[in-house]
Amino acid sequence: MIVFGWAVFLVSRSLGQGLLLTLEEHIAHFLGTRGATATMGNSCICRDDSGAEDSVDNQQQQAENSAVPTADTRNQPRDPVRPPRRGRGPHEPRRKKQNVDGLVLDTLAVIRTLVDNDQEPPYSMITLHEMAETDEGWLDVVQSLIRVIPLEDPLGPAVITLLLDECPLPTKDALQKLTEILNLNGEVACQDSGHPAKHRNTSAVLGCLAEKLAGPASIGLLSPGILEYLLQCLKLQSHPTVMLFALIALEKFAQTSENKLTISESSISDRLITLESWADDPDYLKRQVGFCAQWSLDNLFLKDSRQLTYEKVDLNSIRAMLNSNDVSEYLKISPHGLEARCDASSFESVRCTFCVDAGVWYYEVTVITSGVMQIGWATRDSKFLNHALLRCQPHLWLSFYIGTRDDFYLAFKLKQSCKEGRRNPLEEAGFIYHDLSIRGWGSSLSYRC
Known part of the structure; x- marks a missing residue:
């Protein structure tokens, strides 16, 4: 009986404590609900009792409160490098598209700050890509590139290529509309000869599209008017920059066999023979035109009565050259193997044919073109990939030359000498900036190891 009574007492006490806790929870929940209802219900009761006028006043007040920070934000300068918001709420309005010309110029201004593939693209570039997802937006972007990219900015063609390469492929209707808008022919090439930027940009756009759309779309794009326009730009009266990019555009159109036959039938080789004489011109802009003309005559638009350049070049005095057997697909190498050029996206x-395994060595490079390039020393273990632009590799000691108005190059600091046999001589290497005070093409850079 004592044990049974003690068990009943314990069970009764547990039930009593559980009942007390349950009551406390219900009371707290009830009070909290009343408090929340009172807090949240003030506006609801006011809306129900105040009628339409109070509702309008409340909406106006909310609009005024939301308009204040918007006005302040508009007055602040936008950072062109700032990445866009990745998403928006269900009631958030879409981001307003800025002026296309301004976005293109913003991209041109910040593109030289991108030194790594892993960096976030600029806000302006992402916005342009979003706009180009529709035919109308794509046409606006292309026309803006032709209209606003200045001739004197050496990264202008690179920005055109970069933006168009990352934009969605245009539809057939968009290409047809672009052809109608540009309305290119031989007479258009003679217009505005005092302002060559438009013609340079037009040729750069056509070349980029021909490279992206190789095949039937490229055949349709090379209309008789566009072919006449590009051939007219090769005349000696044109600006050398216009001639250069018109020739590059014809090279890219010729990647499609039907276009290559069409261009060859236009007697382009006769014009290129005249331009080939500029290959050794002291004017480095004309020298680029001569290089491309010579390369096209040797590789694309052959002429029966002309001997190939590499068959007659004298190599007896050359001890080292660029290795034509250790090169990527689209690089152009001169017949003597001492000059290289890249016009691909x-x-x-x-690599060079001369290897170094002991001693102290250096070589000198003459920069003929503007733009971005990698120059330096590399071990045999380094792997060159077409998408590895400006990416640090453990077996690569590179210097970067970026042709800008304030010319400079980026270099990797060598942590340990290559001759020490370290497998990763550039491990934990960082960027160092060197202001070379380079002014114009033809500047020489030395690389010592």
Whole structure:
């Protein structure tokens, strides 16, 4: 009986404590609900009792409160590098598209600050890509690139290529509309000869589209008017920059066999033979035109009565050259193997035929073109990839030359000498900036190892 009574007492006490806790929870929940209802219900009761006038006043007050920070934000300068918001709420309005010309110029201004593939693209570039998802937006972007990219900015063609390469492929209707808007022919090429930027940008756009749309779309794009326009730009009366990019555009159109036959039938080789004489011109802009003309005559638009350049070049005095057997696909190498050029949207690479395993060595490079390039020393273990632009590799000691108005190059600091046999001589290497005070093409850079 004592044990049974004690068990009943314990069970009764547990039930009593559980009942007390349950009551406390219900009371707290009830009070909290009343408090929340009172707090949240003030506006609801006011809306129900105040009628339409109070509702209008409340909406106006909310609009005024939301308009204040918007006005302050508009007055602040926008950072062109700032990445966009990745998403928006269900009631958040879409981001307003800025002026296309301004976005293109913003991209041109910040593109030289991108030194790594892993960096976030600029806000302006992402916005332009979003706009180009529709035919109308794509046409606006292309026309803006032709209209506002200045001739004197050496990264202008690179920005045109970069933006168009990352934009969605245009539809057939968009290409047809672009052809109608531009309305190119031989007479248009003679217009505005005092302002060559428009013609340079037009040729750069056509070349980029021909490279992206190789095949039937490229055949449709090379209309008789566009072919006449590009051939007219090759005349000696044109600006050398216009001639250069018109020739590059014809090279890219010729990647499609039907276009190559069409261009060859236009007697382009006769014009290129005249331009080939500029290959050794002291004017480095004309020298680029001569290089491309010579390369096209040797590789694309052959002429029966002309001997190939590499068959007659004298190599007896050359001890080292660029290795044509250790080169990526789209790099152009001169017949004597001492000069290389890349006009593809991908990043092309080549090694030299002379290796170094002891001692102290250096070589000198003459920069003929503007733009972005990688120059330096590399071990045999380094791998050159077309998409590895400006990416640090453990077996690569690179210097970067970026042709801008304030010319400078980026270099990797060598942590340990290559001759020490370290497998990763550039481990934990960082960027160092060197202001070379380079002014114009033809500047020489030395690389010592």
